[in-house]
Amino acid sequence: MSRIEAIFGQCQQEKRKALTVFISAGNPNIAASEKLALALADAGADIIELGVPFSDPMADGPVIQAAANRALAAGTRLSDIIAMAQRIRLAAPHIPLILFSYYNVILSYGVEKLADDCVKAGIDGWLVVDVPFEESAEIQPILKKRGLSLIPLVAPTTSLERARKIVKRADGFVYYVTVKGVTGVRMELPADLQRKLNALREVSPVPVVAGFGIATPEMAKITVAHADGIVVGSALVRLMNEAKTPESGIARCRELTTALAAALRD
Amino acid sequence: MIKKGHYGIYGGQYVAETLMPALHELEKSYRQFIHDKAAIREFKHYLADYVGRPTPLYFAERLTSYLGGAQIYLKREDLNHTGAHKVNNTLGQALLAKYMGKRRLIAETGAGMHGVATATMAARFGMECEVFMGQEDIERQAPNVERMLVLGAKVTTVNSGSATLKDAMNEAIRNWIATVEDTFYVIGTVAGPHPYPEMVRYFQSVIGKESRRQILSKAGRLPNEVIACVGGGSNAMGIFAGFLKDREVALIGVEAGGSGVASGFHAASINGGRLGVLHGNKTYLLQDNNGQVRPTHSASAGLDYPGVGPEHAFLHEIGRVHYTVIDDDEAVAAFDLLCQQEGIIPALESAHALAEAIRRAPSMAADKTIIVNLSGRGDKDMQSVRAYKKEMQ
Numbered sequence: 307m308s309r310i311e312a313i314f315g316q317c318q319q320e321k322r323k324a325l326t327v328f329i330s331a332g333n334p335n336i337a338a339s340e341k342l343a344l345a346l347a348d349a350g351a352d353i354i355e356l357g358v359p360f361s362d363p364m365a366d367g368p369v370i371q372a373a374a375n376r377a378l379a380a381g382t383r384l385s386d387i388i389a390m391a392q393r394i395r396l397a398a399p400h401i402p403l404i405l406f407s408y409y410n411v412i413l414s415y416g417v418e419k420l421a422d423d424c425v426k427a428g429i430d431g432w433l434v435v436d437v438p439f440e441e442s443a444e445i446q447p448i449l450k451k452r453g454l455s456l457i458p459l460v461a462p463t464t465s466l467e468r469a470r471k472i473v474k475r476a477d478g479f480v481y482y483v484t485v486k487g488v489t490g491v492r493m494e495l496p497a498d499l500q501r502k503l504n505a506l507r508e509v510s511p512v513p514v515v516a517g518f519g520i521a522t523p524e525m526a527k528i529t530v531a532h533a534d535g536i537v538v539g540s541a542l543v544r545l546m547n548e549a550k551t552p553e554s555g556i557a558r559c560r561e562l563t564t565a566l567a568a569a570l571r572d
Numbered sequence: 573m574i575k576k577g578h579y580g581i582y583g584g585q586y587v588a589e590t591l592m593p594a595l596h597e598l599e600k601s602y603r604q605f606i607h608d609k610a611a612i613r614e615f616k617h618y619l620a621d622y623v624g625r626p627t628p629l630y631f632a633e634r635l636t637s638y639l640g641g642a643q644i645y646l647k648r649e650d651l652n653h654t655g656a657h658k659v660n661n662t663l664g665q666a667l668l669a670k671y672m673g674k675r676r677l678i679a680e681t682g683a684g685m686h687g688v689a690t691a692t693m694a695a696r697f698g699m700e701c702e703v704f705m706g707q708e709d710i711e712r713q714a715p716n717v718e719r720m721l722v723l724g725a726k727v728t729t730v731n732s733g734s735a736t737l738k739d740a741m742n743e744a745i746r747n748w749i750a751t752v753e754d755t756f757y758v759i760g761t762v763a764g765p766h767p768y769p770e771m772v773r774y775f776q777s778v779i780g781k782e783s784r785r786q787i788l789s790k791a792g793r794l795p796n797e798v799i800a801c802v803g804g805g806s807n808a809m810g811i812f813a814g815f816l817k818d819r820e821v822a823l824i825g826v827e828a829g830g831s832g833v834a835s836g837f838h839a840a841s842i843n844g845g846r847l848g849v850l851h852g853n854k855t856y857l858l859q860d861n862n863g864q865v866r867p868t869h870s871a872s873a874g875l876d877y878p879g880v881g882p883e884h885a886f887l888h889e890i891g892r893v894h895y896t897v898i899d900d901d902e903a904v905a906a907f908d909l910l911c912q913q914e915g916i917i918p919a920l921e922s923a924h925a926l927a928e929a930i931r932r933a934p935s936m937a938a939d940k941t942i943i944v945n946l947s948g949r950g951d952k953d954m955q956s957v958r959a960y961k962k963e964m965q
Contacts, residue, residue, distance in 0.1 A: 360863075360864065361733065361864040361865040362733065362738065362739075362742050362850060362851075362865050363742075364587075364588070364742050364745045364746060364851070365588040365590075365746070365749065366746075367746070371732060378864060383862045384862065384863070408849075409586055409849045410848045410849045410850060410857070410859065410863045410865070411862065411863040411864070412863070413847070413848060413849055413863065414848065414859060414861070414862060414863025415862075415863065435588055436586045436587055436588060436849065436852070437586060438585065438586075438587060438588070438589050438592045439589075439592070440584075440585050440592070441584055441585060441586055458589075459588065459589040459590075460589060461588070461589040461590035461592075461593075462590070463589075463590050463591075463592075463593045463594065463752060463753075464589060464592070464593060465593065468592075468593065472589075483588075483589065483590060486590060486749065486750055486751075486752065486753070487590075487749055487750035488746045488749055488750065
């Protein structure tokens with residue numbers, strides 16, 4: 307059983323929903339991101355997405371853009387993130403690690419080489435923001451052969467017919483994008499979110515997690531009633547961006563994660 | 573094309589899932605549109621009476637005799653309404669937007685010509701318009717910002733990244749992700765996700781069709797060479813489209829060399845880049861060893877882009893088009909020469925193509941012919957040229 311399957315199985319047994327957290331790797335530096343990942347795992351995060359900084363993050367709002375800029379200014383390379391993942395893996399043997407990236411960084415590194423290095427580092431899968439279903443054939447077989455998952459996105463604009471095709475090929479879990487827009491904290495979520503999530507869960511053979519815009523335990527609770535888990539990204543990244551020191555940012559992210567995890571348990 | 577929307581290994585649809593349904597809808601509507609006789613009749617009507625086509629193919633007699641070699645013809649896209657080839661495409665896309673029932677147009681712009689051309693069509697068809705433009709370009713292309721504003725467009729300043737064309741495109745894509753249901757994204761070049769490269773080429777191919785007909789009528793035979801500048805590559809794809817099947821016609825695309833490819837300060841994606849994915853398509857991309865997109869440099873804002881249309885990447889690979897580089901200094905010299913010899917002020921972008929002709933013509937026989945696509949007029953560049961010359965002193 308994969309680490310991803312194991313964690314969703316465990317959540318089901320414990321009658322709770324899975325909490326996925328997004329870390330902008332290298333923001334403000336790799337050492338801080340490593341500490342942050344372990345702190346969040348300890349605070350109750352079930353899955354960690356390691357965001358790879360890119361110069362042109364077209365699907366991201368200002369918070370993650372700023373984080374990516376800081377990470378790049380600190381000289382963060384994909385190879386540094388893989389090495390960090392390997393260290394996180396040693397300290398936290400069971401938590402699924404998902405590499406979250408734009409395609410160009412992966413293409414530049416080499417798709418097969420990166421897949422090999424991810425296996426060695428103990429990374430469980432990829433989410434490639436700008437490789438939709440139509441282009442995924444150039445990645446998925448390479449990952450599958452090595453036991454890595456390719457996590458697909460389903461958006462509010464995706465028809466149910468198209469979602470069926472996407473989830474049919476999915477392994478690990480499927481990431482439902484809750485809002486039409488780029489990443490970032492929202493004050494509220496769309497009115498038809500529950501209906502869309504219910505419909506997607508009905509057709510999906512793998513767990514459905516919902517992300518984009520979720521910032522508070524209250525929003526987490528409302529969303530998760532209709533999903534198998536949630537993703538929190540910008541709300542955590544913002545705390546790191548605003549912190550005077552990495553340590554104080556990590557402490558605040560730990561608090562938020564503890565509160566989110568508690569909200570998913572009730 | 574091997575796979576739909578691909579040119580060899582180039583092209584594709586590398587975008588976030590949120591946009592995929594919109595791209596499918598766009599492709600479907602585009603196919604209907606180009607097979608709809610009434611729609612195409614309307615497109616041609618506006619090309620003739622509003623844009624002012626056909627544009628002349630002008631024999632540059634004085635420049636030719638000054639250079640003393642091949643005969644140089646200029647395809648006068650600078651004489652189009654709004655002052656560049658860009659309007660051929662924005663007219664087509666605005667009509668398609670209307671056809672699809674969209675009420676709002678958004679666009680990215682570098683030199684501002686595409687922004688002006690989009691704002692123009694939005695005004696003409698009573699649509700809302702927002703243009704994204706990098707801070708650096710807003711400064712160096714100020715007259716075009718004024719034009720967009722008087723045409724009723726909202727001009728949104730982009731400060732992220734290098735604050736030039738690629739960043740404007742990032743911001744336009746972000747806006748589109750959030751507004752995709754009522755908004756039509758008018759991409760200004762033969763790049764972006766499928767069907768944009770194919771669609772923009774279709775709307776711009778009028779340049780090539782006219783040029784072929786005109787040179788046959790004026791010179792009695794096909795040209796030896798056709799030269800066009802290449803940023804994203806829409807004016808080049810437009811004129812090349814008319815001659816791709818004529819194997820005897822050499823096609824030359826000119827990339828922006830900035831301070832020289834060796835200096836690293838340039839915008840020559842094919843000559844100085846490698847395979848990558850940006851803005852929805854796989855193509856040649858200027859990037860560092862870690863896959864981060866590199867800042868580009870060119871005196872010409874319209875060529876200041878790190879990628880190139882996927883069909884150009886493919887035409888380079890199969891050797892049908894030869895891609896060369898012209899540096900800033902050569903482009904500015906060509907700008908001056910055309911002003912002095914022909915009384916025509918070319919856009920700095922077009923001056924790159926002209927400079928390549930100036931380089932080639934003297935060593936060619938007097939019975940050879942070259943067509944240069946004079947893609948735009950240079951009124952917008954007066955300040956840039958003055959600033960460049962001052963810096964060089």
